[in-house]
Amino acid sequence: MISVGVVGATGYAGGELVRLLLGHPNVRLAGLYGRNRDNQPIETSHPHLSSSGLVIDQAIPEADAIFTALPHGVAAGMAAEIVARGSALLDIGPDFRLHNPADYPTWYKFDHPAPELLAQAVYGLPELHRREMRDAAARTPTVIGLPGCYPTATILTLAPLARAGLIGDLAVDAKGGVSGAGREPKADMLFSEVNESVKAYGLFNHRHTAEMEQELQAQGERGSLGSRDANPGVATVDFLPHLIPMTRGILTSCHVRPTRPVTQADLDALYEEAYRDEPFVQVVADPPATKHVFGSNVCRICVKVDPRSGRVLAIGVIDNLVKGAAGQAIQALNVLFGLPETTGLEQYPIAP
């Protein structure tokens, strides 16, 4: 059994992580941490989990692996203490996602307090970085910066195009459920404000943009064209998220003007090759709905070329709290500890 602790267990991502860990056959929950909680029954934070009998405390658990689900900047401050005890650190927050320390003051408005740990961190998207993650597991400290929810959907949706050097111009238009905004009471997240409405937010400055640029550029360098300039559209990603009246789910619509003409058969082959062995990526023929993946660790992708204009549309959906947060974290744990990646994550989506 792998002993694991969850630091930041009272929020939505933390709660989802606990729910999934409770069903993981190789995991023992060593402890849940919440700020200023003193042996508090879990139902105070998560009524749906009351029958687990778990409690939330304010001591950082001793464990083989620690998940952190915290506001940005907080995990970075705790990281040294956690890895010093020999725990692998899997951060669901953004503190170990960006390789360049200078990106933190730019996008997150804080100076990274642990650049030496950041230098060792791996971007924890197994579909792209499985090998680096395994390498990280073999060394000390092990630090995984788990991807954000919008980047998970968008990078998986675009990676095959990026590797093929096909992204000429790009607009990423995403739609996200409200749970992504977290659990702090904010007036504009009240039901009365969100219901029966849609709005764009984070124009030109959403923090997830940095991750997408980092990863899509890197895919281009790894790709068949071998050059950073192969994908001019990803140099600065035009990313626009929207808040829509639902709780869970992200849909990302990637509008691509390809660098060269492509056929539907080209696209089908590209995605088939990229994802045929991936247990959590499903390439589908019809535009997917977020409801097709609700509650599961699946990312569904549909990619089509417009015969009239030659443009390409690549659409991806995930459950932001599972593949976009807690499920992905467990998938990463499985990679680190040599388990089949699907362990504890076999649930089918729930519909309707």
Place this chain on the structure above:
Amino acid sequence: MISVGVVGATGYAGGELVRLLLGHPNVRLAGLYGRNRDNQPIETSHPHLSSSGLVIDQAIPEADAIFTALPHGVAAGMAAEIVARGSALLDIGPDFRLHNPADYPTWYKFDHPAPELLAQAVYGLPELHRREMRDAAARTPTVIGLPGCYPTATILTLAPLARAGLIGDLAVDAKGGVSGAGREPKADMLFSEVNESVKAYGLFNHRHTAEMEQELQAQGERGSLGSRDANPGVATVDFLPHLIPMTRGILTSCHVRPTRPVTQADLDALYEEAYRDEPFVQVVADPPATKHVFGSNVCRICVKVDPRSGRVLAIGVIDNLVKGAAGQAIQALNVLFGLPETTGLEQYPIAP
């Protein structure tokens, strides 16, 4: 008093039209038509309007103006009869929107049965075609093809950029409420399917694409650059609508790579000039929510340039049943009959 009739009064657009006409001070409702209805009380179709005491019948009303809110192809077949009686025809459906008869078999899969009427029809978006609409009122027959809901939002949002020849590359990513899909019982419009989900639909073939291309190209020709080729991005509009879990409202996000560098001040001036005298277009500084226009005839637009990439985002919101259908129809009626355009349309939006 202007006598008006509504043909197709049982659907959502028809119901909204009746609601608004009941509050119009210069209108007398001459009759409501519904297929196979025989003096049926209005509450059978629209329980919220029961106290009006109106009935729905199956005779086409005699009136100064007839609104048609019908499935595509149906109004075109009735048009000759309506105009022969001297009624002005205002079609909320698509049958008189596209100037080129050949576009009907391409986009709507029917051959237009009244091309000679189509040739006289005016695209009824007052903000762009007020003068042609007034001209149409002065001749016989008077036929107005009222814009679709997505085109209304998108064309108003982009027209100033198109006239300035600024649209280099363009992705129009729209989000629409379910009422736009009409009232026919369809399995995929059931609450259980739509709630807590989002999906794209109509990839590459949504019929509203044709209107957007027609009108945005025309704006380019009218524009300062005076050339059809000024806006290469609108030759074939990359339009992708999404169904989101709300009833009313459309938000259109227009991702534009401009043909030349622009500043925020340029954009502000462009939109200020275009819309300062328009009673129903509000240019705002912050990204608008559809809830800001719910129940009103207002279109709110926000346009921003990304200082990092130079790309332009233009975002517009409307209530699809008001400015996108019934309200716009009444605005057109006001234009045709020489009334102030806001007559009967002064309602503020309802929130929350």
Place this chain on the structure above:
Amino acid sequence: MISVGVVGATGYAGGELVRLLLGHPNVRLAGLYGRNRDNQPIETSHPHLSSSGLVIDQAIPEADAIFTALPHGVAAGMAAEIVARGSALLDIGPDFRLHNPADYPTWYKFDHPAPELLAQAVYGLPELHRREMRDAAARTPTVIGLPGCYPTATILTLAPLARAGLIGDLAVDAKGGVSGAGREPKADMLFSEVNESVKAYGLFNHRHTAEMEQELQAQGERGSLGSRDANPGVATVDFLPHLIPMTRGILTSCHVRPTRPVTQADLDALYEEAYRDEPFVQVVADPPATKHVFGSNVCRICVKVDPRSGRVLAIGVIDNLVKGAAGQAIQALNVLFGLPETTGLEQYPIAP
């Protein structure tokens, strides 16, 4: 023109009041008050009303009538100042609803600071107290305690039964939209908590219970049976509200075991007589939906006797922000100032 001021203009009820007052032909808005607001444009609080050009300030307006829409206890503290200037006071909050000062510490946990004003206050439900309201308008000070949202729906739904002494046993089971909980950011009113969920709240201690008991008992005393004991079911009303995932609307289901057998014809006659001249009460044959009254000042009621058990069901729906708050306040204003009660309130409901 009647000059009116709104104290507490930044909340949901205040915003709705402003929206409706903007359309009232006999009203001049003298000022809007919000705590710590200093000439703040209205869009800061109510983006949908931005085109009104109104501002919110922190001086109590001088006006013929002042509406207060404030947390409980606050209006009571300001009332003396307001009436001293000669303004009629119409309180949308609860501070002047309960005739017995002792009810305030019991239900609202504060001692009423102005019992002498309370003694002069009239419960502002025109359908039951029109005459007392007119009398109040003729004297100084004029203080109207406007009914709560649940009581409005429930009292109108049950009054004819109460007057007839028919309420033997009673369970009032209500369902309310989230806007009734106000605009303060509370974690349990976040979209993610409310969406796709329903729960009961306020078990045995919801403050609106006191109003219902007061008014239903009074109706019994006025009724044909002339006795407080005619309706044993209303001595202590069994009231249970539920929070459901919608923004506006209240539906109250009143389960009545009648004190004596009744027929459907009895019930129909009772309600027809009670409400035939009421412009805002519609007695309907089929169970109403809250959507049938959305955005309007209408209360729809359906009452049925179960032929199998003899029990009576009386169901009522309102829009909690209109007939349950702002619309009712304007209706009261119209009563006080001798205008037709429907002035400014003629809007039909909006659907879908």
Place this chain on the structure above:
Amino acid sequence: MISVGVVGATGYAGGELVRLLLGHPNVRLAGLYGRNRDNQPIETSHPHLSSSGLVIDQAIPEADAIFTALPHGVAAGMAAEIVARGSALLDIGPDFRLHNPADYPTWYKFDHPAPELLAQAVYGLPELHRREMRDAAARTPTVIGLPGCYPTATILTLAPLARAGLIGDLAVDAKGGVSGAGREPKADMLFSEVNESVKAYGLFNHRHTAEMEQELQAQGERGSLGSRDANPGVATVDFLPHLIPMTRGILTSCHVRPTRPVTQADLDALYEEAYRDEPFVQVVADPPATKHVFGSNVCRICVKVDPRSGRVLAIGVIDNLVKGAAGQAIQALNVLFGLPETTGLEQYPIAP
């Protein structure tokens, strides 16, 4: 492994059953039946289950157990054929719930075609009829009539009160999600109709009333008072369901005037004793939300006495597609085949 078949796999209950069976460790799916389906991939009906690779066919599967999830009257017609092959029949529909054949024409408007099978059927609520279910498993044919969704929640919520002879007067006011109405396209189940609305339906004639009366009366007979007349309130249950804008979940609010005074301690003891060993019934101190049980087989119950009036409120919540349909069916399967009842049903609820 138990081989099972699902007849009626294309609806919501059928889809949920397949989803849960896919995760059941002791079950082999022998076949899925859908009318007029010919080897159709499951994603045609249930896109979220596409990766299962299952197909839907129109041959009734050979299996140890057959689940039927069909419109009323259909399973009764197929039952003889199914049991003749030796399959245990577990009907999720209503055809084997009511012991008295005469109740079918009364409540369901059909004459039961297999009264001899009905006579052998057991009402499959394990918490009340575990022993009879085991007995049924030991004989041939084995026919289980699985409870309806509203009855499951209501009967579990009231059974301890009924057995104690405490139900003097009773109003059952239930709120249900839209998935309970099934998947047939009906105009009044469209998103635009249901969203932002609530209405009562099935006044005095909802079919689930018959089950509640049957079972609550029977509990009274089994109870400490040993008499059918102990609970006068359940002779004819006053049951009123409401449609609310959510997909899954039922909340039942049972308003009880007790036959004799009770204290909170009495109630706590009664429910503790009734349910302490039940794995799927959780008695909680605070009013539960349907979101606390979403996706799980749990029924949460809260029971309180009003110190002011002496009335009792008993509130229960379930997920209508799990404990109210598919989960309960699997729980019954586990009972019949001697497995721990929680097998395949251990999932925690999903929130938010």
